[in-house]
Amino acid sequence: MNFEITDEQKMMRDGVRQIAEDFGLDYWREKDDKHEFVHELWSELGKNGYIGVAVPEKFGGVGLGMMEMTMVIEELAKGGAGSTVAQLFMLTPVFGGVTIDLHGSEAQKEQYLTKMSAGQLNFCMALTEPNAGSNSLEITTTARKEEDHYVINGQKIWISGTDVADKMLIVARTTKRSEVQKKTDGISLFLVDTRDPAITLQPIEKVGTHCVRSDTVFIENLRVHKDNLIGEEGKGWSYLLDTLNAERIVTTAGLIGTGQLALQLAVNYAKERVVFNDTPIGAYQGIQFPLAKIRAELELAQLMNYKAAWLYDQKKPNGTEANMAKLIAAEAAFHACDQAMQVMGGYGYAKEYHIERLWRDVRLFKIAPVSEEMILNYISQHDLGLPRSY
Known part of the structure; x- marks a missing residue:
């Protein structure tokens, strides 16, 4: 490597x-x-x-x-x-x-x-459902075959980018969960027109990431031609894993860049801000040490993410690396934004200094696209060989 x-x-x-x-x-x-x-x-x-x-x-x-x-x-x-x-x-x-x-x-x-x-x-993907959450194998959205078409019905939640997406990748069951031997079987992927009248969008008000809208999506008797099926019917879960690992890698890249930006804003401020005497606050170890630790955490997350990306490009297994990188990067980026706000004091809470936006947005990625807890479950089961806990 x-x-x-x-x-x-x-x-x-x-x-x-x-x-x-x-x-x-x-x-x-x-x-x-x-x-x-x-x-x-x-x-x-x-x-x-x-x-x-x-x-x-x-x-x-x-x-x-x-x-x-x-x-x-x-x-x-x-x-x-x-x-x-x-x-x-x-x-x-x-x-x-x-x-x-x-x-x-x-x-x-x-x-x-x-x-x-x-x-x-532009694209978006409709995977998450209100009653399934992180347990994607329990989705209940169905796609029923009728001659040359599929008829899709279901509800999705926290689907981002719907307002600007031309196409939506819908994840649906073409075979009921109760009718398959392996729970990963019977899931299929479909490319559909986001503006189809059978799709209704309901915006979700949220704390941050305001440049990307998120919606609850209602799908009622959506007719999709068989040519819009991705790959083979019922094999969509294996395809989805490639997509989800890539999702983790790009998420981590954004987190690393965010952490680097927040860190630089904090450093710039600490070099210039003078309080009580003629010494910039950046000279104090109470300011220096947290920032130095964040720098180390970001470097480590970046290396792991590059490893995951390299493995992905080599078509080698990369799930462990992608998950670990995302776990560490989410923590480091949030720490960077939070500490930058602390360094700036009241100014960090003002929109003029930009940290508050970074802080609001980055908090999401300790939850999404996969939560810290689910990553720890993955590492425990797949890398440590511990019994499945959920």
């Missing part, structure tokens, strides 16, 4: 860093205040090839991989976006791009990937 940054990766990072600087902290604060999607930024990323960084060249992408996608997200988060930018890549390049690239038909790849790479087609 080689973590040396190539010349191509350096050029890519320099390019996206410039875009991040052009759309800096003030841009994101304004979008957050207005609860608006970042259309201008997304368009610029599409024009410059960053949305399709992991899409094969024959479908309009750059033809690189998950490693490069993590680097793009880190730079954008560090440049002012914060953790919300991870959601943008999660929704379209992962839920749409990764799923279709790995498991879609050639026709689906030709139809969707080129437009997606150019920033002209």
Whole structure:
């Protein structure tokens, strides 16, 4: 495994860093205040090839991989976006791009990937349900086969990006849970039009990540042609694992970039702020030590995430690394934002200094897209060999 940054990766990072600087902290604060999607930024990323960084060249992408996608997200988060930018890549390049690239038909790849790479087609994914939560195998949304179509019925919750998504990846049961021998069988993936009249969206009011809307989704007798099925009927769970591991990796990249941004804002403030005497507060160990520890935690999370991304690109098992990186990064990024607010005192609570937005947004990712508790369950069971506790 080689973590040396190539010349191509350096050029890519320099390019996206410039875009991040052009759309800096003030841009994101304004979008957050207005609860608006970042259309201008997304368009610029599409024009410059960053949305399709992991899409094969024959479908309009750059033809690189998950490693490069993590680097793009880190730079954008560090440049002012914060953790919300991870959601943008999660929704379209992962839920749409990764799923279709790995498991879609050639026709689906030709139809969707080129437009997606150019920033002209957005996706979302409808997986989570009110009564299933983290137990995705217990979803009750059904897709019933009727000749050349499937009829989908069900309810989803906390589905993000629905307001700007052209396509929705719906996870549904084509065979009831009670009728399969293996609980992972009988789940299928469908690409549908988000604006279909059979789909009703109900926005959820929330604390942060205001640039990405979240909804409860009601699906009533949605007719979907069989050509919109991803891969084979009933095999969707195995496809979904590739998507969910990628989701963890891009989430972690956004968290690392957010932690780096919060840390830098805190350091800049601590160097300049003078209280009681002529010494900047950054000279005091009570300020220095927490920030130094956060720096170490972020570096370790980044290394683990690069390992996960490298394994992903090599098509090797990466679930443990992706989960561990996300666990540590969520803690470190939240600590970074919280400590930055503490360093700034009252100013940290003011929107002018930006930390409050980063702090609000980053808190989500100790829960989503997978909670700390479920990651610890995974490590306990899969890596320590302990009995399943749930």
